[in-house]
Amino acid sequence: MIVEFRTYRLHPGKRDEFVAFFQEEALPRMQAVGMNITGVYTSIEDPDLFAYSRTWQSEEEKAEKWQAFYESDAWLGGMFDKSMSLQQSFTAFFGTPTDKSPNR
Template sequence: MILEIRTYRLKPGSGEEFVRVMREESVPLLEEAGVRVVACGMSLVAEDGHEEAYLIRAFASIEEHREQEEAFYASDAWRSGPREAIVSRIESYHSIVMEAPEEAAAALERG
């Protein structure tokens, strides 16, 4: 399986609302689109005083990752839904995509 770990450096003071919108609006849309969301939340450590958050998603293959991501971010549900509330709070983000055993995703889901 493929795991994607995305980290977000957030604008000052926006972390709590970013995670609320992510959990209550964005994650349900991702799951409706067939994306497996393993975990999301705030980092326990602030880097250089910046709040940081994370999103971990799982995919069956790198092709599925590409296809689902393209379809989701092009969808009206995302664009007219939580997109602005999410994007407006992000200073920058970084993604790591790697192969991992199913047990890794399952362990993170139990978190």
């Protein structure tokens, strides 16, 4: 299993708008192409941070689902621009569970 954690630094005061965009537009489309979103988070310490996590069973599945979403008409036809207008930056971490991980 591959776990991805994505953290977004949003423009000041834009977190609520980004959360609404993510939950109402991006998340349903990600799920429609079969992405497994495992959590959506807002920071309790920083009002401009947002994160989500998702899992993949293999690199092949990841590549297939990424293409289906990030090359879609919906993403390229406006969702990408909307997302970029609300964020300053993002980081992505890809990992695999250790042999003692409870969610292995």
